[in-house]
Amino acid sequence: MSITAETAKEHAKDPAVLCCRAEEGTVIQAANLEDPAIFDDLVDSGLLNLDGALTIEQVLGAKLTKTCDSLCPLTADVLEGIKEIEIPAPVKEEPKEEAPAIEELQAVVAPAVQNVPGGVLKIHIGEGKDIDIELPTGLGGGGAVVPALAPAKAEAAPTGIQEAEKPAEEKVVRSLTRKHYKITEVKRGPETKIEGTTLYIREGIEQECIDSQKLVLDLKIDVITPEQYHTYSETIMDVQPIACKEGESEVGSGVTRVLDGVIMMVTGTDANGVQIGEFGSSEGYLDENIMWSRPGAPEKGEIFIKTQVTVKEGTNMERPGPLAAHTATDHITQEIREVMKELDDSLVTDTETFDQVRRPGKKKVVIVKEIMGQGAMHDNLVLPVEPVGVLGAKPNVDLGNVPICVSPLEVLDGCIHALTCIGPASKEMSRHYWREPLVLEVLHDPDVDLCGVIFVGSPQINAEKFYVSKRVGMMVEMMDVDGAFVTTEGFGNNHIDFASHHEQIGMRGIPVVGMSFCAVQGALVVGNKYMTNMVDNNKSESGIENEVLACNTLCPEDAIRALAMLKNVMLGEDVAAAEKKWNPNVKSTNVELISNVTGKPVELVKNEQSLPMSQKRKEKYD
Amino acid sequence: MKLTTKEGMQSEIFVPVTPKPVFTELKKPLSECKVAFITAGGIHKKSQKPFNTSGDFSYRTIEFDTPSSELMVTHGGFDNSDINKDVNAMFPIDRLHELLKEGFIGSLPKETYTFMGGGGNVEKFRNETGPEIARKLKEQGVDVVLCTGGCGTCHRSATIVTRCCEEAGMSCCVIAALPPIARQQGAPRITAPHVPIGSNAGEPNNIPQQTAIVKESLEWVRDCPSFNATKVLPYEYRHNV
Numbered sequence: 001m002s003i004t005a006e007t008a009k010e011h012a013k014d015p016a017v018l019c020c021r022a023e024e025g026t027v028i029q030a031a032n033l034e035d036p037a038i039f040d041d042l043v044d045s046g047l048l049n050l051d052g053a054l055t056i057e058q059v060l061g062a063k064l065t066k067t068c069d070s071l072c073p074l075t076a077d078v079l080e081g082i083k084e085i086e087i088p089a090p091v092k093e094e095p096k097e098e099a100p101a102i103e104e105l106q107a108v109v110a111p112a113v114q115n116v117p118g119g120v121l122k123i124h125i126g127e128g129k130d131i132d133i134e135l136p137t138g139l140g141g142g143g144a145v146v147p148a149l150a151p152a153k154a155e156a157a158p159t160g161i162q163e164a165e166k167p168a169e170e171k172v173v174r175s176l177t178r179k180h181y182k183i184t185e186v187k188r189g190p191e192t193k194i195e196g197t198t199l200y201i202r203e204g205i206e207q208e209c210i211d212s213q214k215l216v217l218d219l220k221i222d223v224i225t226p227e228q229y230h231t232y233s234e235t236i237m238d239v240q241p242i243a244c245k246e247g248e249s250e251v252g253s254g255v256t257r258v259l260d261g262v263i264m265m266v267t268g269t270d271a272n273g274v275q276i277g278e279f280g281s282s283e284g285y286l287d288e289n290i291m292w293s294r295p296g297a298p299e300k301g302e303i304f305i306k307t308q309v310t311v312k313e314g315t316n317m318e319r320p321g322p323l324a325a326h327t328a329t330d331h332i333t334q335e336i337r338e339v340m341k342e343l344d345d346s347l348v349t350d351t352e353t354f355d356q357v358r359r360p361g362k363k364k365v366v367i368v369k370e371i372m373g374q375g376a377m378h379d380n381l382v383l384p385v386e387p388v389g390v391l392g393a394k395p396n397v398d399l400g401n402v403p404i405c406v407s408p409l410e411v412l413d414g415c416i417h418a419l420t421c422i423g424p425a426s427k428e429m430s431r432h433y434w435r436e437p438l439v440l441e442v443l444h445d446p447d448v449d450l451c452g453v454i455f456v457g458s459p460q461i462n463a464e465k466f467y468v469s470k471r472v473g474m475m476v477e478m479m480d481v482d483g484a485f486v487t488t489e490g491f492g493n494n495h496i497d498f499a500s501h502h503e504q505i506g507m508r509g510i511p512v513v514g515m516s517f518c519a520v521q522g523a524l525v526v527g528n529k530y531m532t533n534m535v536d537n538n539k540s541e542s543g544i545e546n547e548v549l550a551c552n553t554l555c556p557e558d559a560i561r562a563l564a565m566l567k568n569v570m571l572g573e574d575v576a577a578a579e580k581k582w583n584p585n586v587k588s589t590n591v592e593l594i595s596n597v598t599g600k601p602v603e604l605v606k607n608e609q610s611l612p613m614s615q616k617r618k619e620k621y622d
Numbered sequence: 623m624k625l626t627t628k629e630g631m632q633s634e635i636f637v638p639v640t641p642k643p644v645f646t647e648l649k650k651p652l653s654e655c656k657v658a659f660i661t662a663g664g665i666h667k668k669s670q671k672p673f674n675t676s677g678d679f680s681y682r683t684i685e686f687d688t689p690s691s692e693l694m695v696t697h698g699g700f701d702n703s704d705i706n707k708d709v710n711a712m713f714p715i716d717r718l719h720e721l722l723k724e725g726f727i728g729s730l731p732k733e734t735y736t737f738m739g740g741g742g743n744v745e746k747f748r749n750e751t752g753p754e755i756a757r758k759l760k761e762q763g764v765d766v767v768l769c770t771g772g773c774g775t776c777h778r779s780a781t782i783v784t785r786c787c788e789e790a791g792m793s794c795c796v797i798a799a800l801p802p803i804a805r806q807q808g809a810p811r812i813t814a815p816h817v818p819i820g821s822n823a824g825e826p827n828n829i830p831q832q833t834a835i836v837k838e839s840l841e842w843v844r845d846c847p848s849f850n851a852t853k854v855l856p857y858e859y860r861h862n863v
Contacts, residue, residue: 037639279698279741280676317702363625374819375701375861423676423698423741447625460700460818460861462800492699492740493774493819496802518635521677521741525778525803527637534635545741547676564628573627578636586634593628620674 005030008056010529015039015053016074026064028079033059034071040580049073058083168361170446174253176409179246180350181343183262186223186303192335194343199262201305201332209307209331215324217271218310221332224265224286225303233267234308235281236290236549237325238418239298239429240264242305243387244337252410256387257340260349263298263431266329268309270316276309276325279423279490280547288614289424291539294550294605296432307332319375319397322419326381330390337386356409359449363482363570366451367408367438368472368505370488370498371428372420373401373457379419382455387414388430395419401457401464403472408439411453422490425540425551426517432553438485438515441559448563451479456501458494465497473504483570485562487515487554491522491545499526506530511569513562517552519543519582533575535562536587539607543582546621548608555605557591564594641808643849644785648766648793652840654728655765657721660755660787662739662780663705663712663772663822664697672696673738679746681737681755686730690716699740699773700820704861708826712770717829717836726837731762739771739779747779752786760790766843767794768836770822774803781807795843797822797835801852811846813839816858825859 003011003019008030019034026032033056039048053073062079076082182197189200201221209219224231242264246255267283268276275281282289292300307329315321372378373396381393382404406415411433418430442450456472459465476484484505488498498516505512506529513533518524520543524531537554540546568575579586591602608617648655664673666682673680675698684693693713695705704711713736721727735755739747759767767787771777777800784794788810795811798804799822804812815835817824824832835857842853 038642040639277675277698280674314706317698318706319701375703378701460820461816462802462814463816491775493777493800493803495774496800499802514635516635521743522775523744524635524638525774526806527639531635531637532633534633534637536634545676561631561634565631565633567625568627568631571625571627573629573631576630576632578633580636582636586632590628590631590634593630597626597628620676 003030003033003035007035008033008060011036012057013055015050016056016059017048017050017053018068018070018072018074020070022064022068024064024067028059028062028064028074030060052076054079054082055085058085168359171358171360173356173358174407174409175356176253176354176413177255178352178354179255179257179348180260180352181257181340181347182349183259183303186262186305192339194339194347196347199259199336202335205332205335209328212331213324213328215312215315215321216309216328217312219328220308222306222308223303224306226301229287230285233283233286233306234269235275235277235283236265236267236424237276237322237421238266239296239431240266240333240388241414241431241434242333242336242340243414244340245386246341251383251385251387251413251415252407256413257343259336259340261301262303262305264329264333265298265304265306266309266326267306268311268325270311270321271313274316276311276316276322277421277424280545282424282547282549284614284616288612288617289547290549291551291608291611294553294555295435295437296427296429296553297550305332319379322421323379323395326417326419327390334386334389334391337389354409354412356407357443358451359446362447362449363567364449364451364480365442365483365485365566366454366476366479366481367442368454368456368476368484368486368501370458370486370494370501371396371416371455372422372490372494373397374460374493378422378458380457381417381419383410383415384417388417388434389414390417393417396457399457401459401468403454403456403468403475405475406453406455408443408450408453411436411439416455420489422494423545424547424549425545426490426522426537426553427550428489428553429550432550437554437556438487438559438562441556441563442485445563447567451481456497458488458497462496466500469497469500469504472501473508476505476510477508481510483511483513483566485513485515485566489553491517492525495524496526499524499528499531502530503528511566513566513569515554515558515562521545523582532577533565533569534578535565536582538582539605541607541609542621544621546608546617548611548617551608557602557604560594560602561587561590638806640806640850641785644788644808645810645849646788646791646793648844650765652727652766652844653725656729656731656763657718657727657766657768657840658731658734658759658762658764659713659715659718659768660734660783661713661736661770662742662776662783663770664695664738664740665693665705665709665713665736666696667692668694675738675740677741677743678738679743679751681735681751683733684736685733686715686718688715697738697740697772699776701861702820704821704826710832711821711823711826712772714823714832714836717832720833721836727840731759731764733762734759737779737783739776740773741775742779744778744782747782748786752783755783756786756790756792759787759792764792766840767792768797768839769794770797771800771804771819772822773819774800777803778807780804781809784809793843795839795846797839805850805852808850810849811842812850812852813842813855814852815855818859818861821859821861824857828859831857831859
């Protein structure tokens with residue numbers, strides 16, 4: 001298929017290949033050329049050899065000296081009138097002491113123009129690279145002509161001089177304090193209570209959990225201590241912190257109380273024994289199926305309060321089934337929360353405070369997190385009254401999956417109760433949000449201004465995917481940000497909206513970095529021209545959904561790369577195009593480049609190879 | 623501290639482009655055609671081994687005289703409730719028998735093939751499963767192949783197998799709930815009813831809608847002018863999950 005003049009312009013530096021037969025004497029135009037987008041496949045299959053091919057910008061307007069067939073690469077020996085493409089002359093750099101005040105600036109600044117005697121116009125562009133250009137004005141010291149340098153990025157930033165005079169002040173918008181209470185033992189007893197570091201769960205509470213939900217036929221509680229990690233479990237549907245708000249505090253601010261050393265774990269099947277999981281499931285021995293210490297996973301050494309819920313047959317893959325399993329489990333958690341509210345401050349073992357800091361004048365960025373909203377287990381409860389609770393929360397599906405703005409602290413305070421299960425390895429568990437690495441990394445970086453987090457659901461219907469995505473575009477436009485992250489859990493149909501979010505943000509001229517598990521099995525099913533800065537969350541050895549809990553979720557090492565990549569794009573530093581196939585070395589190189597600049601090594605997490613081999617993994621994957 | 627860049631970084635995820643065109647023009651009237659229906663939506667006989675929901679490139683053989691009541695779904699990528707109500711929502715086998723009786727199509731092959739395309743291994747589907755299904759359909763003298771996907775990666779697997787059938791000389795159409803995937807992955811022809819994934823061939827138990835979707839997809843196989851063209855079908859079904 002021939003290309004348009006516009007496409008030719010976009011691909012000016014790409015090889016020129018005839019799309020159809022062209023006669024001797026033809027003057028080459030865009031319409032004679034094939035779309036470079038398909039070359040990779042043709043080269044791979046041996047149908048095309050691009051050796052010696054000229055670029056599109058070189059051949060446009062040149063005359064063919066010989067009749068050539070379709071898919072013939074245009075080389076110098078079949079053309080006359082090839083355009084010589086000039087290499088831009090190197091820009092002369094000035095000694096740095098010329099403009100010391102401006103060099104200190106952190107933000108991208110609009111060109112600062114100085115008229116100095118001698119008829120020289122000095123322009124300083126502080127685009128992070130500090131290039132000084134000298135041009136003769138030719139106007140005898142009169143009015144200087146400022147070349148039309150209009151970097152779009154400079155518009156939002158104040159001019160450099162003003163900023164130098166008045167450094168922008170950080171502002172703490174709100175704070176969240178977490179009080180930690182240590183638990184070393186979990187026992188059953190006549191009432192739910194906490195004594196010292198022992199948590200007691202009321203005997204017989206199971207029946208109330210079962211009775212509270214029509215679709216729950218059975219619920220068992222197992223307390224799993226580290227010695228019992230080699231215990232068989234049904235698929236893990238969620239891992240949750242046990243936390244409550246103190247006094248009048250609301251999720252996202254004030255004080256949160258949280259138990260250390262213990263987590264809630266929801267597991268289950270339907271009455272026919274079918275695992276409540278979608279893309280695979282993590283049933284098996286716990287120690288073989290949990291990727292320890294992932295943001296969403298348990299830490300080694302923690303005690304699990306594990307419910308095994310049985311829902312009515314056939315409802316495991318329909319929305320009410322998994323919701324009932326989660327709600328029944330929350331009956332127990334809620335009773336623990338009530339007890340926690342009464343705890344004495346003397347039991348607090350640690351206190352940490354999170355400040356939501358705004359940094360006016362710094363590059364303003366937003367995090368867009370795509371969460372699932374396709375019914376069945378693909379749902380999330382948004383903004384419960386208690387951290388990761390059920391009460392008061394709205395199901396994302398019922399909200400129509402439209403984008404919702406939350407503060408970074410609401411994310412870290414359990415505003416998402418994750419019902420999703422796209423695949424155990426890439427699901428973001430409720431605990432993931434509690435320790436969300438990208439939110440933490442960006443919030444704590446003094447060089448950027450995180451304005452907020454947008455959650456957007458991924459609907460089941462194609463048209464609705466674009467409906468919600470367009471809202472994301474409008475929302476991000478109104479925020480006047482300099483850059484955006486788009487993250488997603490899972491892979492497959494949600495990549496349609498994931499791609500569309502990139503397009504909606506990118507088409508507004510806003511730099512965007514995408515994060516997803518892709519690698520081999522999750523390879524993108526769609527794409528567009530705005531998806532040029534991407535970070536792969538894969539950790540698995542062979543690039544697959546390996547059914548190991550949280551293996552391929554977003555980790556600090558991914559957040560670091562994404563933030564570095566976004567800074568690059570915001571400052572105009574190139575990010576090279578991805579390789580055609582997943583290659584783990586690309587990640588390693590990116591990590592290395594970052595540690596070379598920062599001088600700090602980036603710690604990489606382990607993958608499933610560090611776990612004891614399960615029978616399932618042996619048979620199916622490794 | 624100064625905002626710094628790290629030179630030389632590279633994007634880590636490949637963004638796909640549409641592969642080369644495949645297109646086999648239909649040269650006889652639909653009423654004389656042998657029509658097959660394949661699906662990536664995880665349909666199989668209750669007596670058969672369920673698919674592995676985390677990725678499976680095997681396929682199941684379904685005789686076309688199998689009663690729809692003996693079919694079921696094993697698929698992790700979407701809400702199964704519609705197929706649990708009516709398997710024709712993904713694999714409209716009953717509608718095909720009605721169209722045969724009506725004379726709208728010429729015949730059905732003895733058997734067809736189903737698979738679960740979710741999380742599907744692209745290489746395996748492209749080089750093994752796809753060519754094998756195409757060969758088996760071609761050997762039965764099939765002229766037209768319709769295909770439904772299920773979830774997102776299913777649409778990719780569905781499109782890969784459909785392309786294999788088209789390359790083997792049959793005229794094919796993907797009935798897509800997620801047309802952007804079918805289009806980008808290079809489906810020869812696409813019809814797009816407004817349906818959620820999981821009921822790609824129409825609302826469960828809504829026989830007129832399912833019939834219309836199958837009929838108009840067959841007509842699109844006949845009328846589609848060129849590779850990768852999409853026809854939006856005027857049928858809407860919203861699934862209240």
